[in-house]
Amino acid sequence: MGITARNVATGFLNMPSELETPPPPQRSVIYDVDGGVIAEIYDQNREVVALEDMAPVMRDAIIAMEDSSFYEHGGIDIAGTFRAALRTISGDTEGGSSLTQQYVKNVLVESATSPAELEEARETTIGRKVRELRYAVALEQEMSKDEILEGYLNIAYFGDGAYGVESAAQHFFSVSATELSLEQSATLAGLVRYPYLYNPRLNPEAAQARRDVVLSRMVDTGRTTAEEAEEIQGTELALDITPHTNGCMPSEQPFFCDYVVQEIEKNDRFGETETERARWLRTAGLQIHTTLDAGMQEAAQDAVDEYVPRENESRKVAAEVLIEPGSGEVRAMAQSRNYGPDESNLGETSINFTTDKDRGGSTGFQAGSTFKPFTLAAALDEGLGFGTSFNSPGSTTVTGQRNCDGAPLASWDVANSNESSGGDHNMVSGTKGSVNTYFAQLQKRVGLCDTIEMAERLGVHRADGESFDNPRTQANNSFTLGSEEVSPMTISNAYATFASGGIYCEPQAITRIEDRQSGETIEMDNQCERTIDEDVADGVSHLLQQTFKGGTTSGLGIGRPAAAKTGTTDGNVFAWFAGYTPNLAGAVFVGDPRGSGYPLRNVTLDGRYYGAVFGATIPGPIWQKTMRGAVEDLPEEDFPAAPSQFGSTSEPRREREPAQPTGNSEAGVPDVVGQSRDAAVDALEAAGYVVNVSGDPMRSSEPEGSVAAVNPDPGSSLPEGATVNVFLSDGEGSGPASHSPDSSPDGGAWQPADRPSAVPAWSPFARDDEED
Structure with missing residues (x-):
């Protein structure tokens, strides 16, 4: 027996013991120019925080439930390990592990780079338990207890898509980990063993019962009083769920978000392959600072939505980009579409019409x-x-x-x-x-x-x-x-x-990227x-x-x-x-x-x-x-x-083309309000003017199709060959009199009374602005 024990001990100590503990995957956050959150991007919703940023009662709850002698043992809970070994023989690998061992297992799972490594980290065998034990012993020699506890609380899965205690606190209770109460901490501590079974959002009764078990265990280990526990036990869970917002779809600026994602995934500065870059974006906990101005974005989005509503039956779209001269920084990116993958849904698209095809846009x-x-x-x-x-x-x-x-x-x-x-x-x-x-x-x-x-x-x-x-x-x-x-x-x-x-x-959407895993900050200089x-x-x-x-x-x-x-x-x-x-x-x-x-x-x-x-x-x-x-x-x-x-900034004095009509314009613009379209055109052309008939009917009490108004006013003195604009009536209501109001303060043209002031009813040269 002695020789056997010696050989087992020697073999155990000769096993590989070096375990790298890289930061676990965590979510990346995209910020606007003022630090407002645009979107969160991640494979696992996790935010790594320091132990001092976790409520002490949370630390007490997890230790009481998972490893009450954590600060006393050397990485192996002997009694628990023997119980776990017996269970493992029958196919149950849960339970019996110290917090250090659980941390080791999570590290092995998270650091797996292939399906084979992942399967090995999760296999139901004595061999896996022994490997975890060896790593745990070595880890206790390299890391302090507080460092191990911090690593465990950051890497553990708490269910419902929340990884790490900070994300769990935010998701289930809408608070940070440092603000967790006794009741909230006991609830979370009860989740890590069976996060699916005790999911408080889906199974509140099971989660409540589990929370009460944690409270009893905290009383037994002296980490809370019986009075404090009894005050909570039996009460319903006080959840305050904050939904996960992974990706660009939940963002209020989804197309700009998508553009930023494309900028990272298509830039070989951030990795050799697009797959590597995508993984870096979703696991490195990046803080991505961008050029988007929230106020300018709101102004652009409101404008495109007002004139071209997102779910218009004609399926037209408006798209707009604002850029700062001298820096190339993109201040706004808006289009009149909802962000979504189903193009068959009215008003939905995943195509960013503001940009090029290689950045998620159209072909132009x-x-x-x-x-x-x-x-x-x-x-x-x-x-x-x-x-x-x-x-x-x-x-x-x-x-x-x-x-x-x-x-x-x-x-x-x-x-x-x-x-x-x-x-x-x-x-x-x-x-x-x-x-x-x-x-x-x-x-x-x-x-x-x-x-x-x-x-x-x-x-x-x-x-x-x-x-x-x-x-x-x-x-x-x-x-x-x-x-x-x-x-x-x-x-x-x-x-x-x-x-x-x-x-x-060069158009620029990102100013800097802070990599929380590596500690590196990447400055994105303006390329001018x-x-x-x-x-x-x-x-x-x-x-x-x-x-x-x-x-x-x-x-x-x-x-x-x-x-x-x-x-x-x-x-x-x-x-x-x-x-x-x-x-x-x-x-x-x-x-x-x-x-x-x-x-x-x-x-x-x-x-x-x-x-x-x-x-x-x-x-x-x-x-x-x-x-x-x-x-x-x-x-x-x-x-x-x-x-x-x-040279001179003056316009030339231009002679009218011989083909243009001539007439007597000395009497001013004829009053043709109420006349038919053809009659009004004939009268105006006979007076020596060129006529532009607006294609947009305006609200007026004049008969439908007849002239509702002209601009400039009837009687206005204009040079021969000038353009007179004619507006036809829709026959549906009262409208302006036969003259137009004064021009707008900025020198703009008169607008029909029933149109918003920003919509020009006419432009004397608009029809010249047409491609061949």
Whole structure:
């Protein structure tokens, strides 16, 4: 017997005893710029805390129930171990282990890197018990009792998805571990042996009975008084459940959350493979600090939801991104969809329409005339001035363009949607009126390839990842009119480059990551560089400011200096608005993700009917409402003056095209209210005006289809060839009189009385803002 005992002891001591005890997996948290929680991401809902941050009564409860002599033995509870050995022979491996042994088992389970290792850690054998005993003896020599207790309370599973005492306290009682009471501590201490059986949310009666057993055990071991225990025993559990919020779906900013997750999982800086990076994100307890501004996000989300409700029957979507110029930091990311995996559910999607395909987004959307500023930048960069002028008729044919390979392109027939913009135009008037035929000729003058290269210097790229010179997606004549599929993120950041004076920054959503397992902090520096001359950027900003002064963005000012451009694609398939102040840029997209077969025509959104949607019709008001709220706490800044090197900022004096109607405008705008559409158009054209009939009926007591109002007022003196806007009645109620109210304070156009003030009922150049 002595020899046998000696051999067993020698063999036991010769077993491997080194056990690494890495921090257990814990949840990662994504924070906004002010420290507010955006989302929690984890495989196991665990937050590791120090022993001093656990209530002493919690420590007493777990010791009393699981290992009353914990501070006396050397890692092995001899009596309990022999009882456990006998049970193990019959197939029961539960019970009898010291806290140290239980900690060892949990460490082996959590550190398993393969199914085989996991099976070995959980196998029902004497061998497993012996291995745990050897590790426990060694661990007691390396760690203090408090360190072992801290490790155990952080690694133990308490059921219902809560790992570790901190997460359990938060989940079951909505308090931190340091605030746990006697009753709460006894409840939690009773869970670790059979967390499924005693789950207090699902099995409250069993959990209550178990809690009372723990209280009795605490009395027996002197860790509480009989009076304190009796006061609690027999009472119902006082739960205060805080639901788990794992992942982006429960977040109030789910699409930004998803973008942050994609940024980590797709960046090889954080691991060799995407699988490694995903595991790091979900187990390392990262504190991920981001650029999201909660106030700006709320402003953007409220705006897109107001004009394009999430569950609209027409299935249209609005998406918006705000970016800080000079840093590239993404301040807001909103879209009018609920976050979810089932695309068949109305208003639900997991696609982030604000960004590129490789970041969880779509393959992009044609951006219309929001591309025209890239042509302006290319022209200014090549030394052309604001006065660069072309005869820009209602339609023209452009020949002689070549792609970036030098191959000639076919002739291009391009037209303006409204011929009233025909005549001589320079950069100022061509931009204000978004004159297609002007920009087609300016692009030819600069060169298609130079225009594309300028766009690329501004960070513009296709959302599907293809290059502009890919044979399958070869950029064509209409590049300047926005024929390429891009994301709102790309457009917003390109405009932010203009706002920053030519400093391009990579879009950035993360500022730093604190790894609580390794203790490392990863700083995410802004990746910025000058890509265009400051004078070129300032020149474009000057031109885009003019659109608020009688141009395509009239009526959409925000009460401080701003520059902007509308965009509408051929057939009103997609509509855009992009604009910026010196310290904030934003781009809005509105359209149907199903594509060109579902244009923005004859649609009703939130009870408002739109015959045709242009960039200034819905995207513009979304941008305006967003920016008014988003810039409230930002200092008001002016743009630099127009660089003198580009010459005069005046518009040319343009002769009317011979084809335009002539008449006597000296008597002012005729009063055509109440007349039929055709009669009113005839009368106005006979007086020498060009007529723009709004596609959106307005509430009025005039007969349905007749003229409800005109703008400018009847009797107004206008030059020959000016545009008069006509609004038709819906016949459903009282409306404005035959004249319009005064213009809005920011110089915007009059709005029909039954429309929100942010919705421009007309834009004299809106129909010029259309792709070929």
